[in-house]
Amino acid sequence: MNSTWVKHAISEINADYQRSADTHLIRLALPGFPGIAIYLKDESTHPTGSLKHRLARSLFLYGLCNGWIKEGTPIIESSSGSTAVSEAYFARLLGLPFIAVMPSCTAKRKIEQIEFYGGRCHFVESACEIYAASEMLARELRGHYMDQFTFAERATDWRGNNNIADSIFRQMEREPHPVPEWIVMSAGTGGTSATIGRYLRCQGYDTRLMVVDPQNSVFLDYWQSRDASLQSPVGSKIEGIGRPRVEPSFIPDVVDEMLRVPDAASVATAQWLETQLGRKVGASTGTNMWGALHLAARMRDADETGSIVTLLCDSGERYLDTYYNPQWVAANIGDIAPFQAEIARLV
Numbered sequence: 001m002n003s004t005w006v007k008h009a010i011s012e013i014n015a016d017y018q019r020s021a022d023t024h025l026i027r028l029a030l031p032g033f034p035g036i037a038i039y040l041k042d043e044s045t046h047p048t049g050s051l052k053h054r055l056a057r058s059l060f061l062y063g064l065c066n067g068w069i070k071e072g073t074p075i076i077e078s079s080s081g082s083t084a085v086s087e088a089y090f091a092r093l094l095g096l097p098f099i100a101v102m103p104s105c106t107a108k109r110k111i112e113q114i115e116f117y118g119g120r121c122h123f124v125e126s127a128c129e130i131y132a133a134s135e136m137l138a139r140e141l142r143g144h145y146m147d148q149f150t151f152a153e154r155a156t157d158w159r160g161n162n163n164i165a166d167s168i169f170r171q172m173e174r175e176p177h178p179v180p181e182w183i184v185m186s187a188g189t190g191g192t193s194a195t196i197g198r199y200l201r202c203q204g205y206d207t208r209l210m211v212v213d214p215q216n217s218v219f220l221d222y223w224q225s226r227d228a229s230l231q232s233p234v235g236s237k238i239e240g241i242g243r244p245r246v247e248p249s250f251i252p253d254v255v256d257e258m259l260r261v262p263d264a265a266s267v268a269t270a271q272w273l274e275t276q277l278g279r280k281v282g283a284s285t286g287t288n289m290w291g292a293l294h295l296a297a298r299m300r301d302a303d304e305t306g307s308i309v310t311l312l313c314d315s316g317e318r319y320l321d322t323y324y325n326p327q328w329v330a331a332n333i334g335d336i337a338p339f340q341a342e343i344a345r346l347v
């Protein structure tokens with residue numbers, strides 16, 4: 001039987017959900033693609049600024065209902081930052097201590113937000129070290145390691161029930177092409193792509209799922225080889241996506257196609273999107289949009305019309321000192337000019 005505290009905690013999360021609104025679906029008008037519409041599901045407008053708000057809510061409910069989270073349980077999470085910001089929000093809502101284990105290069109703005117919600121940050125040198133450090137902290141503090149990389153795919157209900165895929169299809173209902181040809185998403189945990197891919201099958205849609213993968217990530221090689229022992233010695237430079245190991249939440253069989261996206265292409269596309277939206281987006285949104293633009297060009301070349309949906313994962317305001325700082329980009333990403341030229345040619 002649930003304790004009084006667990007019942008209260010679940011009802012606090014449900015009441016918070018009741019007070020929340022859905023996110024917008026933005027339609028881009030790109031004159032170079034007649035008859036092809038590209039949509040962005042704008043996940044930056046959640047209270048904690050990213051698509052991870054949905055995941056954090058699901059992971060807390062999963063942990064509470066499994067009996068893993070009780071009154072006073074310290075919550076520990078490995079993250080590239082966005083999930084930790086959202087989990088810090090829910091930990092504060094429930095009055096639980098929260099520690100984020102993150103690479104030391106994590107965007108300053110995310111660190112400030114975690115601390116704003118009363119969370120603590122524990123830094124490790126590289127993305128490969130976050131898992132072991134989280135397990136160790138959870139053992140030492142007798143806490144609960146949330147482990148988004150394992151549990152994202154199963155904590156989210158993919159059948160319907162207002163998940164992100166369900167919301168996209170409802171918002172598309174009055175569009176000229178309501179069933180998208182493609183949905184494009186990148187993978188961090190792989191949880192969002194798993195939710196979308198399973199939902200498409202469950203509902204019987206012909207929409208295909210493309211997963212875009214940045215440099216130094218093993219997901220694309222794993223999708224081709226199914227070798228789950230693959231490792232990359234270097235972490236991804238696109239915060240939130242691309243992993244140095246095969247994460248259990250990445251479900252390869254629901255993915256129709258994958259595309260490798262150079263880091264410089266992701267940054268160039270994120271910066272170009274500002275000229276279309278009038279505001280800045282994070283680099284993973286650039287990765288997503290690069291994939292969407294290439295699919296749109298492929299459809300145009302084949303004389304096809306239709307719609308493509310992708311995600312605006314978080315805002316660029318978090319990355320003013322990195323992806324929007326030309327010195328940082330030159331030193332860490334390289335020359336983005338060839339990709340800017342390619343975007344200009346594409347659109």
Ligand SMILES: Cc1ncc(COP(=O)(O)O)c(C=O)c1O
Nearest residue numbers: 082187188189190192240284313
């Ligand atoms: C900014 C950003 N984009 C994309 C993703 C990828 O989402 P998922 O973990 O569902 O694969 C993440 C995940 O942390 C993220 O923080």
